[in-house]
Amino acid sequence: MKLFESDIDKERNWLPEGGIVYYYGRVLNQQQSDHYLKVLLSDIEWRNDEAIIFGKKLITKRKVAWYGEQPFEYSYSNVTKHALPWTDALLELKLLIERESGETYNSCLLNLYHNGDEGMAWHSDGEKDLKKDGAIGSLSFGAERKFAFRHKQTKEKVDMYLEHGSLLVMKGTTQTHWLHRLPPAKKVSEPRVNLTFRTIVT
Ligand SMILES: O=C(O)CCC(=O)C(=O)O
Numbered sequence: 127m128k129l130f131e132s133d134i135d136k137e138r139n140w141l142p143e144g145g146i147v148y149y150y151g152r153v154l155n156q157q158q159s160d161h162y163l164k165v166l167l168s169d170i171e172w173r174n175d176e177a178i179i180f181g182k183k184l185i186t187k188r189k190v191a192w193y194g195e196q197p198f199e200y201s202y203s204n205v206t207k208h209a210l211p212w213t214d215a216l217l218e219l220k221l222l223i224e225r226e227s228g229e230t231y232n233s234c235l236l237n238l239y240h241n242g243d244e245g246m247a248w249h250s251d252g253e254k255d256l257k258k259d260g261a262i263g264s265l266s267f268g269a270e271r272k273f274a275f276r277h278k279q280t281k282e283k284v285d286m287y288l289e290h291g292s293l294l295v296m297k298g299t300t301q302t303h304w305l306h307r308l309p310p311a312k313k314v315s316e317p318r319v320n321l322t323f324r325t326i327v328t
């Protein structure tokens with residue numbers, strides 16, 4: 127049983143090889159986490175994601191948004207987007223996780239999963255505009271969901287649970303050697319918002 131935040135070992139690498147994943151647990155208290163969930167749900171310009179897959183235009187149920195310190199062009203599943211300017215909440219959260227993780231970030235991809243029917247399939251975040259081996263800082267709000275890694279060669283799996291107000295950091299060669307996904311979760315009826323802070327190189 128986890129009694130105190132200090133029970134979380136922030137220096138533990140959750141991957142056995144080929145990358146680095148740190149889980150910082152809840153970096154915001156209940157009240158702050160509830161506040162940011164509400165603000166993000168109402169203030170972010172959420173859009174259904176469009177992807178061209180095998181020549182077919184698909185609209186995802188999940189909603190997405192893309193913010194940054196410059197109007198970066200960002201390609202993602204064959205769609206090109208421009209980053210919107212930071213909101214106050216996103217800038218506060220960016221500074222918080224920069225302090226926690228000792229890394230810097232210049233952009234953020236946001237995902238809104240309305241309930242447990244929505245998830246994200248196996249992928250790695252290795253787009254060419256992303257800083258090579260740069261850290262990705264992932265903040266989660268709302269429903270606690272399982273997050274899974276799978277090694278591209280050995281198929282080894284690592285599962286973890288991302289709590290309300292928690293921070294996960296993926297860095298080093300994680301995207302080269304591992305896939306990750308957010309599996310659907312039948313019993314979950316509450317929304318989850320995830321923010322992945324990244325570094326774009328121009
Ligand atoms: O929702 C999550 O926790 C993960 C999102 C993700 O992997 C991504 O946006 O690339």
Ligand SMILES: [Fe+2]
Binds near residue numbers: 250306
């Ligand atoms: Fe990802």
